[in-house]
Amino acid sequence: MYASVKLFMALVWLVLGGCIFYWEWTHPDRPGLTIWNTGISIGWGAIVLSVYNLLRWWMAWSYQKRQRAIAEAEAQRLDELRRRSRPSPELNPDFDFSDSGSPEEPKSP
Secondary structure (H helix, E strand, O other): OOHHHHHHHHHHHHHHHHHHHHHHHHOOOOOOOEOOOOOOEHHHHHHHHHHHHHHHHHHHHHHHHHHHHHHHHHHHHHHHHHHHHOOOOOOOHHHOOOHHHOOOOOOOO
16 A cells, blocks of 8 residues: 555544544534443544554655665665776776877878
8 A cells, every 4th residue: 555545544534533523512412423332432533543544654654765765875885886896997008009199190102
């Protein structure tokens, strides 16, 4: 499940819990929704589910962030290893047998 879905569900549960609390506050004469006749509002259950989904979103987000940091560190490590293993670009002029250093091109007859 995508992390954004978890965050969306946390917001849905939070809004639902808020709506239940608002309805109970504006209608005190009517009995509210309670959990198994305990007197505890069902809105608290929605708030608990909201916190649960928010925690799941945060855990997924932090895991992805940590994985990106590990991948970036690994890429930097490999880049450093490649840079170290390359031969130096400076050539010894005594062993340079290319024709680019010749003073003059041979003339054709």
